[in-house]
Amino acid sequence: MTDRETVIEMQDVNKWYGESFQVLKNCSLTVGKGEVVVICGPSGSGKSTLVKCVNALEPIQQGTITVTGVEVNGAKTDLPKLRARVGMVFQSFELFPHMTIMENLCIGQRKVLGRSDDEAEAKATMLLERVGLLAQAQKYPGQLSGGQQQRVAIARALAMDPVAMLFDEPTSALDPEMINEVLDVMVALTQEGMTMMVVTHEMGFARKVADRIVFMDEGEIVEIGDRGTFFDDPKTERAKSFLSKILAH
């Protein structure tokens, strides 16, 4: 990733919950344009917290994070504006249950980006078609399966034309038979050159599309490797032990 333009940069990020519990310890990571970085590690290792710091859904106490050069925790940073440029997909979808699928895709475009109703709907229609859910446009989230909801959630984030996408365990809440339909959409995104940070346990996905794998444990970034070396020849004992546990079957 030597000659890529930097999109997300984290430097010596430290974060505590309360006085004593440190969730992130000196985390540094650079994500270049079009790069796909998969973050894995045992539960409680700080992976989700790390991605939530990128759009300041979680505050940090030390270090700096920038998105396309804009400091995330700067005193004068227009946070809503910055967040609008970073798409985020959550484990539990978080579609707005009181809005139709179409409204879910349009609300941010209209109220945040100031697009007209027609523009927003055209964009939403295009994206729903892309994730194969145009027929569901007038339904409410509660009427869709988990896999469909997560595809809508991805489309909602894409509707904002983000410079990068953050995924926080996007398939962890799904029934097994629905995981692939979501991963397919994500793989297609990587092929279009989207910059992505993905927290996931889907090692098949990581092996297929990740440019780099970040392994975290107890709040630290223990190892960063490309997909070949990380899976076949992990450097640290902790990564070896983690991989042996999750790849045992």
Next chain:
Amino acid sequence: MVKGWNWDGFFDYLTNYYLFEGALVTLGLTVFAMTAGLAIGFALALMRMSKHKFISAPAVFYIWVFRGTPLLVQLIIIYTGLPQLGIKFTVLQSVLIGLAMCEGAYLAEILRAGISAVPAGQINAARAIGMKESQVMRYVIAPQALRIVIPPLGNSVNSVLKTTSIASIISMEELLRRTQVLIQERFLVLELFIVAALYYLAMTTIWDLIQRRIEARFGKAYGPMSIDKQ
């Protein structure tokens, strides 16, 4: 001597315009108490949910005082007591102030419960697409909280409709006060108060029907509610 039931008297009162007007006043007081109470209650709920003690503490104090004392006592203090300090209100002003302030305290707690019930993940999702805090409240929290609080709010309307009768104590000419005034004419206590009760019952029943329609409207995104489906 047992007088028995007087049908003529009953129908006279049922069609009495003076009583009917009293019922309209009761209705007006209810609409005002709910509207002003919701405005006060919303402000109090937001204050109470603030992280800053100096913002939340006054709200906590207000709610403690107004929920912890009877409206009857509040009205007498406002109308009869405050003039001692040179603060004078007319009967109508006193009733409007008392109802709004008291109801505001109750509605604050209902609204706070509704707002708290919206999952944190929804707020994160709204922020993540770039909404400002005011937009998060308006487009994501409020509509979902509203659906949750409609049943308890409806309960409040029903309750306020009846509570307005307390205003009769400082001679506010609402339904109960006018009922009491009419007693002097013929002393048909049972017939007269049954008519008053029917007026209250009619108003609460009509509200019940309205509330059901509102609930159906706000629940349309969620399908029929049942307790055996998660």
